[in-house]
Amino acid sequence: MALEFTDANFQEKVLSSDKLSVVDCWAEWCGPCRAIGPVIDDLSKEYEGRVNVGKVNVDHNPEISINYGITSIPAILFFKGGKIVDKLVGAQPKANFVKKIEQHM
Numbered sequence: 001m002a003l004e005f006t007d008a009n010f011q012e013k014v015l016s017s018d019k020l021s022v023v024d025c026w027a028e029w030c031g032p033c034r035a036i037g038p039v040i041d042d043l044s045k046e047y048e049g050r051v052n053v054g055k056v057n058v059d060h061n062p063e064i065s066i067n068y069g070i071t072s073i074p075a076i077l078f079f080k081g082g083k084i085v086d087k088l089v090g091a092q093p094k095a096n097f098v099k100k101i102e103q104h105m
Contacts, residue, residue, distance in 0.1 A: 002044040003054030007063040013052060014079050020104050021052040021079040022097070025070045027059050032091035033074040039094045040076075043101070051101055078104055 005013055005023055014021040024040045026033035037055075044053035058065045058073060068077060068084065078086035078100055086100050 002040045003052060005054045005056040005061070005064070007061045010056070010061075010064055013054070015082040017052055017079075019050065019052050020085075020101065022054070022101060023064075023077040023079060024053075024055040025058050025065065025068075025073050025075040025077065026055055027057060027073055030073050036074055036076075036091050039097065042094065043097055047101060051105065080104055 002024070003013065014023060022040075022043065024033075024036070026037070028034075040053060040055060043051075047053055056064050058070060064070070072089050074089070074091060076088040076092070076097065077084050085104050088096060088100065
C-alpha cells in the first residue's frame with residue numbers, strides 16, 4: 001500500500017529522505033486520480049524499501065499544493081535530495097512511472 005504524505009509529515013518522509021520519493025497528488029473526486037491509484041499501489045510494493053511511493057490528498061493538504069504549484073491533478077512529483085527532479089501530469093501508463101523511477105534512483 002502506498003504511503004500517505006501530509007502537510008505534517010512531508011518534510012520528514014519526502015524532503016529529508018535519502019531515497020527517491022514518488023508523490024501522487026490526487027483528490028477523491030478526480031476520476032483520472034482514482035484510475036492511477038492501483039498503479040501507485042503496485043509501484044509502492046515493487047519498489048518497497050528502495051523508493052518512497054505515496055499519495056497526498058490535495059484537498060486535505062493545501063500547503064503541498066501551494067508550495068509546489070499543483071494546478072492540475074493527478075500530478076506525480078519525483079523528489080530526490082529534497083528537490084523535485086521530475087514531474088508527470090495526468091493519468092499515465094505504468095511504464096512511464098517505471099521509466100522515471102529507474103532514471104532517478
